[in-house]
Each structure stands twice: as structure tokens, then as C-alpha cells.
Amino acid sequence: MEKERKLALLIDAENIASKYISIILNEANNLGTIIYKRIYGNWTSSNMSGWKNVILDNCIQPIQQYSNVSGKNSSDSSLIIDAMDLLYQGRLDGFCIVSSDSDFTRLASRLRESEMFVLGMGEQKTPQSFISACNKFSYLDLLYSDGSAAPAPHQAPVPGAKRTAKKKADKDEERSGSSLEAVKLALRELAEENSDDEGWIFSSQLRDLLVKKFPDFDVRNFKYKKFVPFIESLGIFESRKYSPKENDTGKIVYFRLK
Known part of the structure; x- marks a missing residue:
């Protein structure tokens, strides 16, 4: 334990x-x-x-x-x-x-x-x-x-700062685990780099790698409670599930890029 x-x-x-x-x-x-x-x-x-x-x-x-x-x-x-x-x-x-x-x-x-x-x-x-x-x-x-995932309220814009603020926001978005597009791109890269010879990667390994890349990643940011349903909702992976033992309700899940 x-x-x-x-x-x-x-x-x-x-x-x-x-x-x-x-x-x-x-x-x-x-x-x-x-x-x-x-x-x-x-x-x-x-x-x-x-x-x-x-x-x-x-x-x-x-x-x-x-x-x-x-x-x-x-x-x-x-x-x-x-x-x-x-x-x-x-x-x-x-x-x-x-x-x-x-x-x-x-x-x-x-x-x-x-x-x-x-x-x-x-x-x-x-x-x-x-x-x-x-x-x-x-x-x-x-x-x-x-x-x-609604954005937090912003203060009134400062004259001349709008373009700089947008560039900063875009840069932060690329590194943010609350950005769906950034998460999807990272998932593709992680799966390609860490999958086995047939392209499969264990779901918990994929989750751990994603959290290391984006410490602020949380499926609850996207209104999900579990990692596997969130990944399945993205439509970029096929999944494979099986039980380690007969009559075992627990399932091991693997993902592979489509």
C-alpha cells in the first residue's frame, strides 16, 4: 500500500x-x-x-x-x-x-x-x-x-496594451492545461513518443505524462470527472479495454491515435 x-x-x-x-x-x-x-x-x-x-x-x-x-x-x-x-x-x-x-x-x-x-x-x-x-x-x-471554463473577469483595458496582452494570452494558452487545443496537441505528441510498437499507450501513463507537461491540467476544467471519458470525448484516440482477471469489474484501458 x-x-x-x-x-x-x-x-x-x-x-x-x-x-x-x-x-x-x-x-x-x-x-x-x-x-x-x-x-x-x-x-x-x-x-x-x-x-x-x-x-x-x-x-x-x-x-x-x-x-x-x-x-x-x-x-x-x-x-x-x-x-x-x-x-x-x-x-x-x-x-x-x-x-x-x-x-x-x-x-x-x-x-x-x-x-x-x-x-x-x-x-x-x-x-x-x-x-x-x-x-x-x-x-x-x-x-x-x-x-x-469561462474566463475570469478582466480589468478595463489600458490604452496601447491590447496587442501586448493578446500576445501574452496566446503564449500562455499554448502552455496551459486549461486550453483544450493545447491539451489535444500535447496528447498527440505524448502518444507518438511514448507508445509501444503497435501505437498503444496505457491510459494512466498518458495521464501522468500530460500532468508533467501541464501541471494545471485537470479533467474537471472541461466538466469531466474521469480521465478516460475525457480522452474518449476528444475523438482522436481509439481505445482497448480488458479485465486482468475473469469476472473482474476493473478494466485496464489503452489508447492509440486514430
């Missing part, structure tokens, strides 16, 4: 809304056992009022961080320092970092260098650099809206 991961859940409250708490805890619990639950912010601020009952109900330890400079998110440094302290204790197998802030990119990379599993959680506005630094990344706003 595979050993369950021991995890630290670290939440940037100044960057994440309290309405996501159920999703955050579910995602972390699906990954392993949460040993530490900490949330960082300036709790003297009225903006943090939405978190107060949530913290009590879910037994999350609040870490106070005063804002010494106006407009600067000072809780970032506290979260990073705590993460490194917990890493050096040697008790954990992974970290769940909840933020849409690119400031945690180096932290995620450093934790992975120490062979920690890193689950990132944030909204679709999260910079690609932070997403790529994680082993896996979950979009809280997509999960909150029941898998809807």
Missing part, C-alpha cells in the same frame, strides 16, 4: 477569497494528510473579515503579518519563511501553496528541489511561472463554478 503524503497547507489570505475554502481543503485532502494548516494575512484589516469564521470552523492557524509598507503584500515573506522551516524539520512529503501570486514561484521550485510534492492552488489569473513550478496546479475559480 502506498504511503500517504504528509502535507502542509499554506494559504495567502490577502490573495485568495474565503469562498474557496471547501475546494482548498478537498484538493489537499485528496493528496494526503494535512499536518499543518496555516493562513497568512493582516488580520487587523477589514478586508480579512470574510476569513474569520472560516478559520475557526476549519481549525486553521492564522499568522499575523502587519503591512509595513502600503500596498505591499507582506504576508508573502512569512509564508516563505514558515515553508522553509517546515521543510528543514523533515516531517513532510509535500506542500499545498494557495495563492495566485507569482512571488511564490521560487519557493515552489526550491521545495521541489528538496523532493517535495508541490500542489499549487489559485485563480486563472495566476502567472504561468508559478503554475509551471508546481507538480500540480488547481484552478479554484474553475472548480468553484462547477468546471466552467
Whole structure:
């Protein structure tokens, strides 16, 4: 039996809304056992009022961080320092970092260098650099809206910035596991490179390779609950299923490009 991961859940409250708490805890619990639950912010601020009952109900330890400079998110440094302290204790197998802030990119990379599993959680506005630094990344706003892939609201356009923003969006889309076209292209490439001599590839191998390429890939982004039905819906693979043993309800699934 595979050993369950021991995890630290670290939440940037100044960057994440309290309405996501159920999703955050579910995602972390699906990954392993949460040993530490900490949330960082300036709790003297009225903006943090939405978190107060949530913290009590879910037994999350609040870490106070005063804002010494106006407009600067000072809780970032506290979260990073705590993460490194917990890493050096040697008790954990992974970290769940909840933020849409690119400031945690180096932290995620450093934790992975120490062979920690890193689950990132944030909204679709999260910079690609932070997403790529994680082993896996979950979009809280997509999960909150029941898998809807509708884009997050945008701010009013800045004059002269429309073309630059579009180029950046197109570039991010090419590297995003929430883009159906990017996922389909990656699936073709992965299947061609890793299939056997007859072109077949085991479904779980294909899934694992896809997650390595796109840490933010999740079938729930496309309103599916399981990987195999999602792949079958794309229409680019033929499938082969069989039971390892007679009368066994469990099936092994292989895919081959059409």
C-alpha cells in the first residue's frame, strides 16, 4: 500500500477569497494528510473579515503579518519563511501553496528541489511561472463554478496594451492545461513518443505524462470527472479495454491515435 503524503497547507489570505475554502481543503485532502494548516494575512484589516469564521470552523492557524509598507503584500515573506522551516524539520512529503501570486514561484521550485510534492492552488489569473513550478496546479475559480471554463473577469483595458496582452494570452494558452487545443496537441505528441510498437499507450501513463507537461491540467476544467471519458470525448484516440482477471469489474484501458 502506498504511503500517504504528509502535507502542509499554506494559504495567502490577502490573495485568495474565503469562498474557496471547501475546494482548498478537498484538493489537499485528496493528496494526503494535512499536518499543518496555516493562513497568512493582516488580520487587523477589514478586508480579512470574510476569513474569520472560516478559520475557526476549519481549525486553521492564522499568522499575523502587519503591512509595513502600503500596498505591499507582506504576508508573502512569512509564508516563505514558515515553508522553509517546515521543510528543514523533515516531517513532510509535500506542500499545498494557495495563492495566485507569482512571488511564490521560487519557493515552489526550491521545495521541489528538496523532493517535495508541490500542489499549487489559485485563480486563472495566476502567472504561468508559478503554475509551471508546481507538480500540480488547481484552478479554484474553475472548480468553484462547477468546471466552467469561462474566463475570469478582466480589468478595463489600458490604452496601447491590447496587442501586448493578446500576445501574452496566446503564449500562455499554448502552455496551459486549461486550453483544450493545447491539451489535444500535447496528447498527440505524448502518444507518438511514448507508445509501444503497435501505437498503444496505457491510459494512466498518458495521464501522468500530460500532468508533467501541464501541471494545471485537470479533467474537471472541461466538466469531466474521469480521465478516460475525457480522452474518449476528444475523438482522436481509439481505445482497448480488458479485465486482468475473469469476472473482474476493473478494466485496464489503452489508447492509440486514430
